[in-house]
Amino acid sequence: MNFETLDKDVHIKTGESEVILTSIDELANWARANSIWPMGFGLACCAIEMMATYASNYDLERFGVFPRNSPRHSDLMIISGTVTFKMADRISRLYEQMPDPKYVISMGSCSNCGGPYWEHGYHVVKGVDRVIPVDVYVPGCPPRPEALIGGILKLQEKIKSQKIADLKK
Amino acid sequence: MLSDFGIVLLALIFAALAILLVLGISWLFRPKKPTVEKLMTYESGEDPIGNANIRFNIRFYVIALIFILFDVELVFLFPWATVFGNSNYIQQSNGLWGWFTLAEMFIFILVLALGLAYVWAKGHLEWVKPEIKTPKIKSKIPMNMYENVNKKYSENEF
Numbered sequence: 001m002n003f004e005t006l007d008k009d010v011h012i013k014t015g016e017s018e019v020i021l022t023s024i025d026e027l028a029n030w031a032r033a034n035s036i037w038p039m040g041f042g043l044a045c046c047a048i049e050m051m052a053t054y055a056s057n058y059d060l061e062r063f064g065v066f067p068r069n070s071p072r073h074s075d076l077m078i079i080s081g082t083v084t085f086k087m088a089d090r091i092s093r094l095y096e097q098m099p100d101p102k103y104v105i106s107m108g109s110c111s112n113c114g115g116p117y118w119e120h121g122y123h124v125v126k127g128v129d130r131v132i133p134v135d136v137y138v139p140g141c142p143p144r145p146e147a148l149i150g151g152i153l154k155l156q157e158k159i160k161s162q163k164i165a166d167l168k169k
Numbered sequence: 170m171l172s173d174f175g176i177v178l179l180a181l182i183f184a185a186l187a188i189l190l191v192l193g194i195s196w197l198f199r200p201k202k203p204t205v206e207k208l209m210t211y212e213s214g215e216d217p218i219g220n221a222n223i224r225f226n227i228r229f230y231v232i233a234l235i236f237i238l239f240d241v242e243l244v245f246l247f248p249w250a251t252v253f254g255n256s257n258y259i260q261q262s263n264g265l266w267g268w269f270t271l272a273e274m275f276i277f278i279l280v281l282a283l284g285l286a287y288v289w290a291k292g293h294l295e296w297v298k299p300e301i302k303t304p305k306i307k308s309k310i311p312m313n314m315y316e317n318v319n320k321k322y323s324e325n326e327f
Contacts, residue, residue, distance in 0.1 A: 028198055070211055090214030096206040097214075100199070167200045 025163050032075065032101070033159040036152065039074040039094065040067035044081025046108040046142040053145035063152055071097040076155070077132075078148075082110035082117065083125040095132045101167050103159070105151050106134045109141045116141075231293045235285070242281050249274055 042050055054060050054067060068074050071094050083091060095104065106128050109115035114126035125131060135158055138151035171179070210217040249270065252258070258266040288294060 024198065072211060093206060093209075094214045096204060097209065097211055099207070100202050164198055 028164055029160045029162060033156040035064040035066075036076045036103070036155065036159075037066055037068045037074050038076040038078045038105075039071055039098070040069055041094075042080045043083065043087060044108075044110065046080040046110070049142045049145055050078055050080040050107065050148060053148045058145040058149065060149070060152070063149070063156070065152060071095075072099065074098050075101065076103045076105060078105045078107055079111040079128045079134075080107045081142075082115065083128045083131070084123045085125060086123070088125045088128075088131045091128065092131050101162070103135045103155055104128075104132055105136045105138060105148075105155060107138045107140075107148060107151065108143055109139065112137050112139065228296065231288075235288060235293075238281055238284060242278065245277065246274070 042048075052058060054065075060066075065076075071077075075098070077091075077095055077098065079091065095102070106112050110117065110124070111128040114121060114124050117124035118126060128134060136151045136155045138147050140147050143151075212218075253267065253270050253274075255266070262269075
């Protein structure tokens, strides 16, 4: 089993041999990658695109992505918008309060690198990766819902390549 | 042979075991990395302040009771509405069904309305406000003395 691609015909298990063998890593990754629960919070205009992605047209729930109200339930934190220094405190605390394993998608130019505030924004963190570790960067200002879905697919790839032994370290 | 209660007991035991099994599996494979901040009370990323058991104004008690009165009324109105317009019953009873159910519902609402009228008449809908008591003292100086002084000096603009 390789995770080079997410094409269905590579991963499909037909049950023809009546016994399905798998490893704990693969099983856990399969479960984790297909039930990514993001924390339900938005920061700025990217949050509007994020909400559009959750809603019926783009329907993130078909990827098992379903926003939660508490960091205790969440696997993923979508940083959707401008991170000000005032918010950075809260973001890092909320990130700390999420249970492991946890992932971060940095959505949009502002959270990637400061965006339009890169030079004169005295109040803006120049990239949320200066505060918390980021797994996937989604470029755009703001990124379209397709781009966010692309980011989530990339994150699924990343989750499917991880090992439980590494996570427990 | 197991009695009926024995089957219930078995179901309880197996339910508990199944839950323990699932919790045990996740305990085996999950990463355990507790930190001070992770174990902190969640309060939307703010510093948690004070106790979660806050005091609540006792004056809301009556309001909550009256709210339940009308809540229950609605709960009963919805199933009533589904059978009220049932054309089968109306045809079978030559139209008597509609009048009967309507009267029943009006009696029900009337009883509740009487309750509300009682509460209103008793003054429970009044929001109790703190009463400001002006101190009364027996003084030999009449109160209009002060009024004269105040009047005299209010005419002078400082």
